[in-house]
Amino acid sequence: MKPKTIALTLAAGAVAMLVAACGGGGGGDAPPAPAPAPDPSLQVSGTAATGAALADASVEVKCATGTGTATTGATGMYTVTITGGALPCLVEVKKTVGGTTITLHSVVEAGTLNETDRRTSAVANVTPITEMIVAHLGAALPEDSFKGFKGDAITQAQIDAAKAAIVTALKNAGIDVSGIDPLKAELVAGTSSGKGNAYDQLLDALGAKVDDDALKIVVNQIAAAALAKSDDGLKDAMEAVSGGSLAGCPVAVSGKYRTVDHFGRLVTRSVDFKTMKFQAATGTDMLDITADATRPCEFTASGTVGGQAAEYQVVMGPNGLGAYRSRNLNPATPGTVGYIFPAQSHSYSAFRGTWTFLQSGVVDPGSLTHLPGQVTFGEERKVSVCDYNTSTWQCVADTTANITATERADGGIDVGDASGTGVTLYAYRAPNGSFALFGTTDANGGTPTTDPASTLIAGKLSTLPLPAVGTEVKFWDVQLAITGTTRTTTAPSPDSNTVLTVDAATQTVTRKRSSDGREDVVHYNDPLAGVRTRDAGSFNNQPFAAVHQIPLPGMGLTLSVNSVPASATSTYIVNISVNRP
Numbered sequence: 001m002k003p004k005t006i007a008l009t010l011a012a013g014a015v016a017m018l019v020a021a022c023g024g025g026g027g028g029d030a031p032p033a034p035a036p037a038p039d040p041s042l043q044v045s046g047t048a049a050t051g052a053a054l055a056d057a058s059v060e061v062k063c064a065t066g067t068g069t070a071t072t073g074a075t076g077m078y079t080v081t082i083t084g085g086a087l088p089c090l091v092e093v094k095k096t097v098g099g100t101t102i103t104l105h106s107v108v109e110a111g112t113l114n115e116t117d118r119r120t121s122a123v124a125n126v127t128p129i130t131e132m133i134v135a136h137l138g139a140a141l142p143e144d145s146f147k148g149f150k151g152d153a154i155t156q157a158q159i160d161a162a163k164a165a166i167v168t169a170l171k172n173a174g175i176d177v178s179g180i181d182p183l184k185a186e187l188v189a190g191t192s193s194g195k196g197n198a199y200d201q202l203l204d205a206l207g208a209k210v211d212d213d214a215l216k217i218v219v220n221q222i223a224a225a226a227l228a229k230s231d232d233g234l235k236d237a238m239e240a241v242s243g244g245s246l247a248g249c250p251v252a253v254s255g256k257y258r259t260v261d262h263f264g265r266l267v268t269r270s271v272d273f274k275t276m277k278f279q280a281a282t283g284t285d286m287l288d289i290t291a292d293a294t295r296p297c298e299f300t301a302s303g304t305v306g307g308q309a310a311e312y313q314v315v316m317g318p319n320g321l322g323a324y325r326s327r328n329l330n331p332a333t334p335g336t337v338g339y340i341f342p343a344q345s346h347s348y349s350a351f352r353g354t355w356t357f358l359q360s361g362v363v364d365p366g367s368l369t370h371l372p373g374q375v376t377f378g379e380e381r382k383v384s385v386c387d388y389n390t391s392t393w394q395c396v397a398d399t400t401a402n403i404t405a406t407e408r409a410d411g412g413i414d415v416g417d418a419s420g421t422g423v424t425l426y427a428y429r430a431p432n433g434s435f436a437l438f439g440t441t442d443a444n445g446g447t448p449t450t451d452p453a454s455t456l457i458a459g460k461l462s463t464l465p466l467p468a469v470g471t472e473v474k475f476w477d478v479q480l481a482i483t484g485t486t487r488t489t490t491a492p493s494p495d496s497n498t499v500l501t502v503d504a505a506t507q508t509v510t511r512k513r514s515s516d517g518r519e520d521v522v523h524y525n526d527p528l529a530g531v532r533t534r535d536a537g538s539f540n541n542q543p544f545a546a547v548h549q550i551p552l553p554g555m556g557l558t559l560s561v562n563s564v565p566a567s568a569t570s571t572y573i574v575n576i577s578v579n580r581p
Helices: 002-022 129-138 142-147 156-172 200-210 212-227 231-237 237-245
Strands: 041-047 058-065 066-070 077-081 084-098 100-108 112-114 119-123 249-253 253-261 266-272 277-280 285-292 298-305 308-316 324-330 336-342 353-366 369-379 383-386 395-397 404-405 413-417 420-429 435-440 454-458 472-483 486-503 508-513 519-523 532-534 537-538 542-544 547-552 557-562 571-579
Touching: 041 058, 041 084, 058 077, 058 298, 066 077, 084 119, 084 142, 100 129, 100 142, 112 508, 129 142, 129 156, 129 200, 129 212, 156 231, 200 237, 212 231, 212 237, 212 336, 231 237, 231 253, 237 249, 237 253, 237 266, 249 253, 249 308, 253 435, 324 472, 324 571, 336 454, 336 472, 336 571, 353 557, 420 454, 454 547, 519 537, 532 571
Parallel strands: 041 119
Antiparallel strands: 041 077, 058 066, 058 084, 084 100, 112 119, 253 266, 253 336, 266 277, 277 285, 285 298, 298 308, 308 324, 324 336, 353 369, 353 454, 369 383, 383 395, 404 413, 413 420, 420 435, 435 454, 472 486, 472 571, 486 508, 508 519, 519 532, 532 547, 537 542, 547 557, 557 571
């Protein structure tokens, strides 16, 4: 075969292939390749509002698979699209106004899948009601649930149950949202240009009872109740909705409180700021609440208890707890001082770990003293205790054998050995997640003269940071002093300290008190980490004693006591300071 013939033959074959590829000829076209399917995605949208729209707020969505962020628009609406995202999800919305940050959460229910674009669309409004739902769902503070979110920990059945529980509880408390799905119903939030829809107006009604500060207290109580699986606890938490807060003091909410005074008398009582009633220790007598019109978060509860005129003078701090002085008025008695904190139920797990405690009062028969120490709640409810030697500040182990803790039906624990209960303790978790313990050696309630006992506080102390020069701390002081057989108490009095100097090398701070200009010296983390010691001194020719100060972490409450009295003529001091909101 000649080369020229071969070339012509190859050229003809190439033309034939080109014609076939262009679709010419007898209908033998190859089908086009299918377009690739779009990646699956998840779109979460909703409206963030507290009654008014939360505009320009940051939004973060955490899902079983994937995360996303957005910013709300002027009407509080947001949309987050997550490629490859999978339900369930939690949503967090944050907005800072005037230095105060509003943080709300929600949970994303099952969405709707579009088969064409493989996008699942779901709705999650973010409101104070959804914050309550997430607290009940996770049996934890919503912020903690969001930080530790694991998608496989939430089921649709759990979401439905939490939603139903909160909707029912709100209805019983006077906010009827039963005709609205709080998570995904249409929410048109109120703005400067117009009113919101029916859902938004219910949020307004809730906000009139429970504002942003009060919501933190209520949500904390809901989470504690859910953790304890307590329907009564949820009902008690909603008393803050039905009863509202003390006028001018949103952190003082209606509900169940525990009070424990310096002589160990512990009472669970109701406080209702709608009816302005404060339940007395008898359980039947009700005292009338009178708010202090010029001093927010102060109130007096007065009336007749067991046929005697009595009063409680109470101050409430920013974390929902406070202090009080109680006394009889006719005949007049010096009374005593104590702590007041929202009632919560906690299992033994909340007590686990090592706590620094201070036991004060009649620790041994016939002797007033302050006993510092540490208590550790370990495995299998085994308890170990050591007492500090106040000369060396070494903790000496208590040799009592077989100390154990037993859970109480009311949400506390009894601690004791084979001879019986020594201390009854209750935990309080503040809205910021911090824990403190309050206890008594006489849970049945003794009297200072015939059956005196002691009270106990405990916290998980850590090294205190030094404050900056110019720092001002506003507080109330409530004080008990005993010299020999003479007992005096002082009513809550507002005051403040301003830091003048700070010596980092010696961990020493000088402060000036606003009420009278007195200056004092305070040593931080002395004699123990987490404890302060104020030096003795004099002012206007009047001496003042050295005291140890124990700030309970995260509580805004500090207990100050002097050293153990050296003689019958020495003064025994207990001073409770509560930070003012």
